[in-house]
Amino acid sequence: MSAGVPRIALRGDLLDFTAAPAWGDTESAAPRYRADHWLLIEQGRIAGVRSDPPDASWEQHDHRGRLVLPGFIDTHVHSPQIDVIASYGSELLDWLTDHTFPAEARHADAEHAQAGAVYFLDALVGHGTTSAVVFPTVHKGSVDALFAAAETRGMRLIAGKVLMDRHAPPELLDDVDSAEREMEELIGRWHGRGRLAYAVTVRFAPTSTPAQLALAGRLCRADPSLYLQTHLAENRAEVRWVHELFPQARSYLDVYAEAGLLHRRSVFAHGIWLDDADRAAIAAAGAQIAHSPSSNLFLGSGLFGWRAAEAAGIRVSLASDVGGGTSLCLLRNMADAYKIQALAGERLTAWKALHAATRGAAEALGLEAEIGSFETGTIADVCVWDVAVGAVARRRAEVARTLHERIFAWMMLGDERNLAAAYIAGRRHVDRPAA
Numbered sequence: 298m299s300a301g302v303p304r305i306a307l308r309g310d311l312l313d314f315t316a317a318p319a320w321g322d323t324e325s326a327a328p329r330y331r332a333d334h335w336l337l338i339e340q341g342r343i344a345g346v347r348s349d350p351p352d353a354s355w356e357q358h359d360h361r362g363r364l365v366l367p368g369f370i371d372t373h374v375h376s377p378q379i380d381v382i383a384s385y386g387s388e389l390l391d392w393l394t395d396h397t398f399p400a401e402a403r404h405a406d407a408e409h410a411q412a413g414a415v416y417f418l419d420a421l422v423g424h425g426t427t428s429a430v431v432f433p434t435v436h437k438g439s440v441d442a443l444f445a446a447a448e449t450r451g452m453r454l455i456a457g458k459v460l461m462d463r464h465a466p467p468e469l470l471d472d473v474d475s476a477e478r479e480m481e482e483l484i485g486r487w488h489g490r491g492r493l494a495y496a497v498t499v500r501f502a503p504t505s506t507p508a509q510l511a512l513a514g515r516l517c518r519a520d521p522s523l524y525l526q527t528h529l530a531e532n533r534a535e536v537r538w539v540h541e542l543f544p545q546a547r548s549y550l551d552v553y554a555e556a557g558l559l560h561r562r563s564v565f566a567h568g569i570w571l572d573d574a575d576r577a578a579i580a581a582a583g584a585q586i587a588h589s590p591s592s593n594l595f596l597g598s599g600l601f602g603w604r605a606a607e608a609a610g611i612r613v614s615l616a617s618d619v620g621g622g623t624s625l626c627l628l629r630n631m632a633d634a635y636k637i638q639a640l641a642g643e644r645l646t647a648w649k650a651l652h653a654a655t656r657g658a659a660e661a662l663g664l665e666a667e668i669g670s671f672e673t674g675t676i677a678d679v680c681v682w683d684v685a686v687g688a689v690a691r692r693r694a695e696v697a698r699t700l701h702e703r704i705f706a707w708m709m710l711g712d713e714r715n716l717a718a719a720y721i722a723g724r725r726h727v728d729r730p731a732a
């Protein structure tokens with residue numbers, strides 16, 4: 298132990314996953330629940346778990362009666378869109394024009410971008426999310442600001458400059474040459490630095506020319522350690538537009554596949570309007586879908602077929618998609634995910650939802666050695682949650698008969714007000730008094 302770095306022991310009800318729970322199985326053995334245990338953190342990493350208190354050389358944080366989970370991983374969220382969260386009255390394409398693009402244009406200003414990045418990351422952690430895959434804006438400065446703010450906080454962050462060279466306001470457009478120069482510069486500066494990684498970031502097929510999509514594909518092929526993030530088959534009008542713009546493509550996904558953007562490190566937001574061939578192709582590539590339930594409901598985009606995706610072998614993670622989504626808190630998004638599955642005649646267990654936001658997302662990103670569980674040696678990104686806030690939730694928790702029932706009620710009724718503490722690499726970032 299180096300001087301000044303405390304050894305910390307967190308006491309609480311520890312919950313993480315050792316495997317992927319099966320669909321619909323409330324009795325699954327995949328969750329690992331250790332009531333009233335101590336989570337040991339040394340040098341910012343998980344050093345072990347024990348049932349009895351460690352000696353006095355450990356700084357003890359007593360969260361007795363609270364749930365202690367790995368920090369959530371939000372696999373799709375837009376940092377500049379905090380300002381337009383909960384904007385009234387549009388579907389995807391109007392929403393971009395009316396709300397999103399004006400908010401993103403303001404990030405051309407470096408000071409605005411820096412203040413926005415700080416505000417966004419603090420808000421994210423304050424909602425129980427310690428790692429994220431993020432869209433900043435088309436402006437290079439917005440990417441620098443976001444990575445710098447994440448580095449200051451020691452966060453795992455994946456992001457990249459948004460590519461858009463058509464069908465957006467002129468102040469938000471780049472071109473192939475400037476995009477290539479700026480991406481090379483940003484990748485050189487940030488990719489693989491500490492806990493940061495670069496994602497080639499195509500907004501979506503309609504806002505990039507075929508030449509720009511080809512550039513994105515070339516970059517991915519040249520360096521397979523780069524991520525790729527984009528939107529896919531979110532809304533029916535969008536899907537029709539893609540068919541008009543790319544008449545030769547078999548499907549929306551095929552536009553990305555042809556450009557070399559369908560691979561193991563691809564993160565596709567939404568993926569609602571897919572067919573069996575698309576699902577098979579995503580699964581074969583090992584790519585993931587970032588399911589964004591609150592956004593899908595808010596923008597009226599559609600009901601994601603989680604079970605079909607899983608049956609096809611696709612990795613599914615969870616995302617807030619703020620500002621299309623209405624909460625940065627993944628608990629709120631899990632509650633919406635449950636309701637979407639209910640409308641589709643399916644039942645989403647708390648285990649499935651929590652796994653998708655922790656170990657499942659980490660595995661989908663290839664980061665399971667770093668985040669998503671309490672395995673020894675992983676980085677100590679940890680959130681501590683009150684099981685119940687308010688009289689109704691407290692009553693519900695008291696009468697719960699099984700572990701799944703108790704955790705499910707927390708998932709459905711909880712939000713960021715339940716967050717008691719958040720640790721990033723063992724450093725406390727949020728600390729609230731008991732509810």
Ligand SMILES: [Zn+2]
Binds near residue numbers: 373374375566618
């Ligand atoms: Zn989005």
